[in-house]
Amino acid sequence: EYFEHDRDWLIAVCRECKVAIWPAHAAAHLRGPHHRVNGKKAQQVADELQAWSDIVQHVRQFAVPTYVNRPVPAL
Template identity: 30%
Template structure:
């Protein structure tokens, strides 16, 4: 059986200067393609993976490493080729706050640290005030849809999708 072609494996996103794996639906650094394709999700032989990585390295306009790239914190519509997730939490304390995460603990920490809501100047709030504090914090967040370019390292933050697809 012939190995898959580079175009069958990867989608080019020139506006972000990255490539996206069609199967995994996240961006992949061109210098990490061999490692990515050798993973059990793909199981592509080393020589084939090396050839694919070489082919991708000839594509013009794509960065080899994400340092220095600026990615959006929010988009109106989903970025084509990237997975869309619906379990995000967004901060609503300020209209221009673009913070998105997945855990209630992370959003609470963000609200406390970045917006100074719920911080007791003398340390931890008393146990009797926690329900009120959590209710206040709950009013400062909302469920959102998001995407990610990279799953780890530079560029791995969440991108808020303001108008998710209808089928979600």
């Protein structure tokens, strides 16, 4: 509903904002001014996002590329 799973980059992308979101920050992102999702719903969505398989959970796990062949479609 709120996030798209980019399986090439192993990231979650906010469908509306077009930014990568780390699962630990998803609830805060959804409660923010762009979405204004209530706390309980935001946490539920964040919990679902953290349960996704093959997704980078934290920025420290993300291998930043030195070169990108093509743009990330969701961003």
